[in-house]
Amino acid sequence: MLATEASAQMYAKRLTELAAALGFDGWLINIEVKLDVQFIDNLKEFVNHLTKTMHAAVPGSLVIWYDAITVEGDLDWQNKLNEYNKPFFDVCDGLFANYTWKEKYPEDSAAVAGNRKYDVYMGIDVFGRNTYGGGQWTTNVALDLLKKVDISTAIFAPGWQLCSWWGLVEESWGILGSYPKLLPFYSDFDQGHGYQVSVEGLQVSSDPWNNISCQSFQPMLKYTRDRVQLQAFTDFKDEPYSGGNCLMVKGTLQQNIIFSEQLFNGGLAMEDGSVHLFYSVRKNVFTFVRADANSAVGLSLDLSSRNKQGTSILVAEDIATFTRKKQNHKYGSYVKAVKVEPHAPENQDWVVYKATVQSSTDYSLTGINLVCTLKIAGKISREPEDDSISETNANGSSSYQASLGHISVRNTDANTKFPSAESWVTEGKHISWSNSSNASKLVSLKISWKLKTSDQPSFRKYNIYVEKSTADPNVKASRSYLGVASVNAFYVSGLDVPSEVTDLNFIIQACALDGSWQELDKCSKFLLVPVHSDV
The missing domain is CATH 2.60.120.260 (Galactose-binding domain-like)
Structure with missing residues (x-):
C-alpha cells in the first residue's frame, strides 16, 4: 500500500469508494505497527489523499488520525498532539489522542493545535485502563478538565454501562444534543x-x-x-x-x-x-x-x-x-x-x-x-x-x-407520497449460484436501486424482503424479511432456494423521514429466475 505515492493514492481512493457506497461517515486511521521511516512520506500522502477524496465524495465526512505511530516510524503513543504526530494531523480532520494522557497534556495539545484545538480529541477509556481520572464512574473527572481547557474528547466504550453512565457526561458537559431541530x-x-x-x-x-x-x-x-x-x-x-x-x-x-x-x-x-x-x-x-x-x-x-x-x-x-x-x-x-x-x-x-x-x-x-x-x-x-x-x-x-x-x-398530517414502483430502476449484480443439500441451491448477489429522475427524495432506510414463488398458482408466495439498508444497495449472501421455487422477487420498501413505510404491494422489486442446471 505504501510502496509508492501512486499506490498510496490508489488505496485511499478505494476506501473512499467503499465509504460512499456503504454510507460511512468517515474513517479512523489507526496504524499500530512499527514502520520503516522510508514509507512515512507515502503514509502522509495516503492520509492526505483519503481526506481530500472523502470530502469530495461524502460531504461532511471526517478522517481522524489515531495517536499511535509517529513520523519517525515508531509505534509510540504520545497521548497528546506534538511534533511527532502533528504532520498527520495537518493533512486530516483531527487527532484521536491515546487514553493515558496526564493533566497538562490537554493544554499542551491545545497550544500546538492553535485555532484547530477542537480537532484534537483527547481519548478517555471508560473501562479505566490507565486513563486520566480512572474512567468508569469517575469519567466525569477527565470530562471536567477537558471542558475547562476547552478541547474535544473521544470516549471509548461508552456502552460500558449504557443505562446510567451517560448521566455523568450530561452532568459534566450539559445536555449532549437538542432535537428535534427541524421537521419531520x-x-x-x-x-x-x-x-x-x-x-x-x-x-x-x-x-x-x-x-x-x-x-x-x-x-x-x-x-x-x-x-x-x-x-x-x-x-x-x-x-x-x-x-x-x-x-x-x-x-x-x-x-x-x-x-x-x-x-x-x-x-x-x-x-x-x-x-x-x-x-x-x-x-x-x-x-x-x-x-x-x-x-x-x-x-x-x-x-x-x-x-x-x-x-x-x-x-x-x-x-x-x-x-x-x-x-x-x-x-x-x-x-x-x-x-x-x-x-x-x-x-x-x-x-x-x-x-x-x-x-x-x-x-x-x-x-x-x-x-x-x-x-x-x-x-x-x-x-x-x-x-x-x-x-x-x-x-x-x-x-x-x-x-x-x-x-x-x-408539519403535515397527509400520508407520505412515495414514488411508484415504476419510478425505480433495480439491478442485480455479482449473481452466483451454488449447490446446497436437499436439492436446494444457494444464491448470492448485490441488489441496487435508484430513481429514474435526478431529484431523488431522501429516505431514512430500506427494508428488503424476498418472495419465493412456485409454479403452483394455488400456493401463495412465501415472503421473508432479509434485512435493512441505509444506502441504495443490499447484499444477499447464501439465500436458500428450494428446487420448486420458480421466481425470486426481492422487494425494496422505502421508509420516509417521518417514519412511515411504503406499502409492500406498491414497492419496487427485482425479479430473479433461479438457475436450475447444475452449478
Whole structure:
C-alpha cells in the first residue's frame, strides 16, 4: 500500500469508494505497527489523499488520525498532539489522542493545535485502563478538565454501562444534543440491535440482530438506581412497534400523581400553523386485567416564547383522566389524540394516535415528555400472571405499566407520497449460484436501486424482503424479511432456494423521514429466475 505515492493514492481512493457506497461517515486511521521511516512520506500522502477524496465524495465526512505511530516510524503513543504526530494531523480532520494522557497534556495539545484545538480529541477509556481520572464512574473527572481547557474528547466504550453512565457526561458537559431541530422528526428509540424486528407493529423477524446504522434518536432516560417507584427504560423483550425495541414505563404510581419523563430536549423554532404529532401505545393484550389496563399515557410539548415565557401542552387520548389530577395546573392546554387506522388490519398489539397542535412563530419547541398517570383508583380486580406488577400497595400506590413505540412530529398530517414502483430502476449484480443439500441451491448477489429522475427524495432506510414463488398458482408466495439498508444497495449472501421455487422477487420498501413505510404491494422489486442446471 505504501510502496509508492501512486499506490498510496490508489488505496485511499478505494476506501473512499467503499465509504460512499456503504454510507460511512468517515474513517479512523489507526496504524499500530512499527514502520520503516522510508514509507512515512507515502503514509502522509495516503492520509492526505483519503481526506481530500472523502470530502469530495461524502460531504461532511471526517478522517481522524489515531495517536499511535509517529513520523519517525515508531509505534509510540504520545497521548497528546506534538511534533511527532502533528504532520498527520495537518493533512486530516483531527487527532484521536491515546487514553493515558496526564493533566497538562490537554493544554499542551491545545497550544500546538492553535485555532484547530477542537480537532484534537483527547481519548478517555471508560473501562479505566490507565486513563486520566480512572474512567468508569469517575469519567466525569477527565470530562471536567477537558471542558475547562476547552478541547474535544473521544470516549471509548461508552456502552460500558449504557443505562446510567451517560448521566455523568450530561452532568459534566450539559445536555449532549437538542432535537428535534427541524421537521419531520421521528424516533422509534431503536438502539441498532435486538432479538426481533418489527415494522409498524408487525413482527417481520424473530432472529437476533445487530446493525448500528439503524439507531434512531435516543431518549434522555435518567437512570435513578431504584430511587423512584416508576422507571422508564428500553424494552427488548416484548414485540416493539418498530425496529428492535420500545420504551416501557413500569412500577407503581399514586392515584393523584402525574409522572413525567423528558424524552427529547428540543431546539425547534415553530412556524405559524399546525404541527401534527403521531405516537404509538401498546394495547392491553393480556388475558387478565393487568396493570396496563389502568395506565394512561400521553405526551407533553414544552414551548418557550421569545421573552422566555414557557407553557406546556398535554396530548392524550383520555384528557379527562389527566385534568382530574392535582398536577393538571402545570399544563397550559390540552389536545385530544385520536386513533389512526392501521395500514395492516392484523396489527392488534399497538394503537397509533395523532393530534394537531396549533403553533406560532413566537414559540420554540424545547422539550418532548412522556406523561403517565392512573385511570382509576382502587385495586385491580384480578391477580396478574407471571412477573407482572401486583395490585395496590400499602402506601396507596397502584401498579403501572405502559409502552411507547414511536414518536413522529410533522408539519403535515397527509400520508407520505412515495414514488411508484415504476419510478425505480433495480439491478442485480455479482449473481452466483451454488449447490446446497436437499436439492436446494444457494444464491448470492448485490441488489441496487435508484430513481429514474435526478431529484431523488431522501429516505431514512430500506427494508428488503424476498418472495419465493412456485409454479403452483394455488400456493401463495412465501415472503421473508432479509434485512435493512441505509444506502441504495443490499447484499444477499447464501439465500436458500428450494428446487420448486420458480421466481425470486426481492422487494425494496422505502421508509420516509417521518417514519412511515411504503406499502409492500406498491414497492419496487427485482425479479430473479433461479438457475436450475447444475452449478
